[in-house]
Amino acid sequence: xxxxxxxxxxxxxxxxxxxxxxxxxxxxxxxxxxxxxxxxxxxxxxxxxxxxxxxxxxxxxxxxxxxxxxxxxxxxxxxxxxxxxxxxxxxxxxxxxxxxxxxxxxxxxxxxxxxxxxxxxxxxxxxxxxxxxxxxxxxxxxxxxxxxxxxxxxxxxxxxxxxxxxxxxxxxxxxxxxxxxxxxxxxxxxxxxxxxxxxxxxxxxxxxxxxxxxxxxxxxxxxxxxxxxxxxxxxxxxxxxxxxxxxxxxxxxxxxxxxxxxxxxxxxxxxxxxxxxxxxxxxxxxxxxxxxxxxxxxxxxxxxxxxxxxxxxxxxxxxxxxxxxxxxxxxxxxxxxxxxxxxxxxxxxxxxxxxxxxxxxxxxxxxxxxxxxxxxxxxxxxxxxxxxxxxxxxxxxxxxx
Numbered sequence: 001x002x003x004x005x006x007x008x009x010x011x012x013x014x015x016x017x018x019x020x021x022x023x024x025x026x027x028x029x030x031x032x033x034x035x036x037x038x039x040x041x042x043x044x045x046x047x048x049x050x051x052x053x054x055x056x057x058x059x060x061x062x063x064x065x066x067x068x069x070x071x072x073x074x075x076x077x078x079x080x081x082x083x084x085x086x087x088x089x090x091x092x093x094x095x096x097x098x099x100x101x102x103x104x105x106x107x108x109x110x111x112x113x114x115x116x117x118x119x120x121x122x123x124x125x126x127x128x129x130x131x132x133x134x135x136x137x138x139x140x141x142x143x144x145x146x147x148x149x150x151x152x153x154x155x156x157x158x159x160x161x162x163x164x165x166x167x168x169x170x171x172x173x174x175x176x177x178x179x180x181x182x183x184x185x186x187x188x189x190x191x192x193x194x195x196x197x198x199x200x201x202x203x204x205x206x207x208x209x210x211x212x213x214x215x216x217x218x219x220x221x222x223x224x225x226x227x228x229x230x231x232x233x234x235x236x237x238x239x240x241x242x243x244x245x246x247x248x249x250x251x252x253x254x255x256x257x258x259x260x261x262x263x264x265x266x267x268x269x270x271x272x273x274x275x276x277x278x279x280x281x282x283x284x285x286x287x288x289x290x291x292x293x294x295x296x297x298x299x300x301x302x303x304x305x306x307x308x309x310x311x312x313x314x315x316x317x318x319x320x321x322x323x324x325x326x327x328x329x330x331x332x333x334x335x336x337x338x339x340x341x342x343x344x345x346x347x348x349x350x351x352x353x354x355x356x357x358x359x360x361x362x363x364x365x366x367x368x369x370x371x372x373x374x375x376x377x378x379x380x381x382x383x384x385x386x387x388x389x390x391x392x393x394x395x396x397x398x399x400x401x
Contacts, residue, residue: 002040003030009081012110013161017078020109021071021158028060029067029075039072044082047073051090054098058133059157068133070102071157077106091119097128105156113163114174121178318351 005018012020021029029035038050050073058068090103104120111119169175365383389399 004079006080009079012078017081017110018075020078021075025060025067025071025157026075028065029072032067032072034069035067035072035076038069039076042076042080044080044086047076047080047082048090048099051099051102052096054102056131056133057098057101061133061135065135070098073102074106074109074158077102078109088119091123097126097130100126101130108160109158114169116163117166117169117175 005016009017011017018026042050050069054070054073056068057070059071060067087103087107090099091107093099093103100123104123107119108116166175166178170177368386385400392399
């Protein structure tokens with residue numbers, strides 16, 4: 001049956017382990033829904049999961065004095081009786097405080113006085129708060145930092161056995177004297193003070209030894225210091241000399257580069273001026289040749305035109321043009337006549353300039369004929385042939401016969 005104690009369970013304090021919980025409380029636990037749903041078929045390995053889910057500690061609570069989940073798990077542990085190693089692990093667990101309380105209360109129920117003092121006394125140093133379910137309906141739960149289950153028997157409903165006095169076990173040699181945490185801290189402080197005093201004494205002794213050795217090494221130290229100063233001075237002087245040499249080398253290289261750049265710029269300037277002179281000379285020769293050839297062509301054309309047209313014909317053409325212009329002026333408006341008059345004046349000026357040029361060309365040719373006749377009395381040549389031969393000579397061609 002589900003409420004029977006395990007067959008391999010041992011008797012505790014000379015009775016069935018479940019009898020450590022009163023019959024009335026046991027009956028209430030058997031009627032609890034938590035017992036029927038969560039505690040059925042629990043083993044020592046599975047009970048840890050239920051202990052982790054606990055949220056409070058207590059025996060019974062409320063007006064009807066119902067049993068708590070904590071008490072249901074305590075009765076289940078009495079029923080299956082887990083190994084002592086599992087209970088010790090419950091007590092040493094610091095991550096889940098309700099698992100620790102469950103293991104501590106079970107150890108207080110079934111453990112001997114020596115085991116209780118050995119495993120539960122260190123728990124006095126755990127000051128974590130836990131939730132306690134009360135029997136009063138006005139305050140169902142409170143927070144506490146004391147381990148009441150270890151000091152007072154009436155805090156939880158099961159009655160706890162009476163323990164032997166601690167000093168009796170100490171006198172019997174079964175239990176070591178209790179060491180308080182404050183005693184340990186005091187001992188550590190005393191030990192630290194002693195260590196500090198020893199360190200100070202050692203430091204003073206080392207200082208005294210150093211002073212004695214310094215007095216013995218004083219002359220040698222002075223010589224070493226003087227040599228060190230000389231070495232430092234020589235080292236600084238060597239650094240300064242090296243800096244000066246590097247600075248002079250840099251200045252010399254810079255001057256050499258500047259002179260080379262200046263010579264290069266001078267050469268470039270001379271070359272540019274020579275090129276410009278050559279270009280200007282070639283342009284002048286080309287312009288001179290072009291002007292001479294154009295002038296010779298113009299002279300030849302003038303002579304041809306004058307040869308083709310007689311003076312009488314020219315005079316007739318001029319009279320015809322003048323008559324046409326006069327008739328046109330009479331038939332036009334005054335403004336237009338003024339414009340025509342201005343245009344006619346410009347044409348007369350051009351004709352006059354043309355006649356002057358023709359006269360100058362005729363005079364020049366006459367002078368050239370006279371010069372040729374005076375030199376050798378050679379046969380007089382045609383002016384056109386002479387002009388053509390001059391042009392062919394400039395072009396590098398043979399003269400005409």
